[in-house]
Amino acid sequence: MNANRIVVKLGVTIFSLFLVVLFPMGFVINQIFSGFYYSQVQKQIEQLASRYAAEISASTSSMTVTMIEMMSAFADVKSLVVDAEGQIVANSGVSWRPLNSLIPKEEMNRLASAKAVQIEMVDPVSQERFVASGQPIVSEGRFYGAVYVLSSVDVIDRSLQKVRGSLILSGVGAFFLALGLIFVLSRKLSEPLVRMEKATRRIAKGELDTRVDIPSNDEIGSLAKAINDLAVDLQRYRDTRSEFFSNISHDLRTPMTNLEGYANVLREGLYESEEEKHKYLDIIHDESKRLTHLIQDLFELSKMEEGKISLQMEWIDLTEVVELAIRKVEPKAKHKKLVIRADMPQQVPFVYADGQRMQQVFMNLLDNAIRYTESGSILVEIRQAGPGKIATAVEDTGIGIPEEELPWVFERFYRVEKSRSREHGGTGLGLAIVKQLVEMQGGTVQVSSVPGKGTRFEIILPIGGDSP
DSSP states (O other): OOTTSHHHHHHHHHHHHHHHHHHHHHHHHHHHHHHHHHHHHHHHHHHHHHHHHHHHHHOOOTHHHHHHHHHHHHTTOEEEEEETTSBEEEEESOTTSOTTOBOOHHHHHHHHTTOOEEEEEEOTTTOOEEEEEEEEEEETTEEEEEEEEEEEHHHHHHHHHHHHHHHHHHHHHHHHHHHHHHHHHHHHHHHHHHHHHHHHHHHHTTOTTOOOOOOOSSHHHHHHHHHHHHHHHHHHHHHHHHHHHHHHHHHHHHHHHHHHHHHHHHHHTOOSSHHHHHHHHHHHHHHHHHHHHHHHHHHHHHHHHTTOOOOOOEEEOHHHHHHHHHHHHHHHHHHTTOEEEEEOOSOOOOEEEOHHHHHHHHHHHHHHHHHTOSSSEEEEEEEEOSTTEEEEEEEEOSSOOOGGGGGGTTSTTOOSSHHHHHHHOOOSOHHHHHHHHHHHTTOEEEEEEETTTEEEEEEEEEOOSSOO
16 A cells, blocks of 8 residues: 555554554553552442441440451451551451551551551462551540551452453554454545546646535535536636637738738838828838837736836826826717717715826726717716725726626637627736736726626725825
8 A cells, every 4th residue: 555645644643643643542541540449449448347336435345356257267367456556456358467466556556546557468478468457446535546448459450451352452452443443434534635636737738627526514625626616717817828829820911911911012112102101101010000009909918927017106186197097088989979978076085096007907998898888878987986096997988798708708718709809909918908907906807897888897995095
């Protein structure tokens, strides 16, 4: 199996996290069980020793000690009874502490002060360890001796070993169960990513109709949707680029053919009068201007997309910029018998922008409006668009734009209704340039249109800080 596969990496990561959690948790559970079991045993022998001590202190019969010894033997409990001098007077199962032997003095001193003793004893023969609880025998304030009750540590350890075995068995079961779940989960999580990787490779090879199934609404689903959107955008880009090159080839070939043809007519002297000669020269001049405009648009758009264009930002009077743009395009409008109307307030706040570039924006919009308007008028409007914003709109009564085309009109290489666009001229670069320039100056551009009634472009610019 390839260790670089995401299913392996994901599985190893989840498995490592599982082990990181499992081992400390197992250690903590073992400590809890051990501490609980030891404390329970300790508590039991303390209670039993206290009960024996209480029975002896409350009884006046000399048989009480013998009865407790017998009870301990019957219950298989090891116990010792010592007198006030520390001498063992009763023994039940503690073979290494014979009768009449003495308890260590430091233990007797503690017991004599009415304090319990917790000690550990070891059988010297079997090396078996015991925990013991010693409780003093006190009656009417007088110390009479003590009772020791013992419990084997080895028995406790054997019981704990059984518990540990159960825990280990449970842990091994959980381990294999987790291993299976991790494998299934990692496959489930990685399969959509693997499919997306294969799809992106097909897209990279040019199979732009490739689509990825969206498996969920989470981040993986968002990634699948982004890949599908990328494929759609690339396909549209490829189609529009191909169409653009077709259009630009036509738009370049037409003026070049005219230039070559009329230049050849002039060179060969194939004209009948000076008037006809000047007519041909005018055509050559117009076609040259058309070529220059086309090349300039391509150059401008290329610089903007590469971020190599610089702006001369300053405080400008938007009214002056708009009026100058109107004056420059007015001859074209009059030639088509169109009226350009301006609706601008007397006091317009200054905006922080590049005056030359904004004039280029408005001239492009006005030129576009004149090109696609056969009759009626063109309205240029300036208004306040909310706090800190000012809007400038160019609205025509032209042929309009179909609704399905509106989202793409600002894209590079895009032309609305291609055959009609060619009829009206233009390369589809003007609106792309408008959008780039407006956004570079912190503004936005919007479009709305009704086919057969007209189109409205609106530019919204921030006023900026304190205007002059």
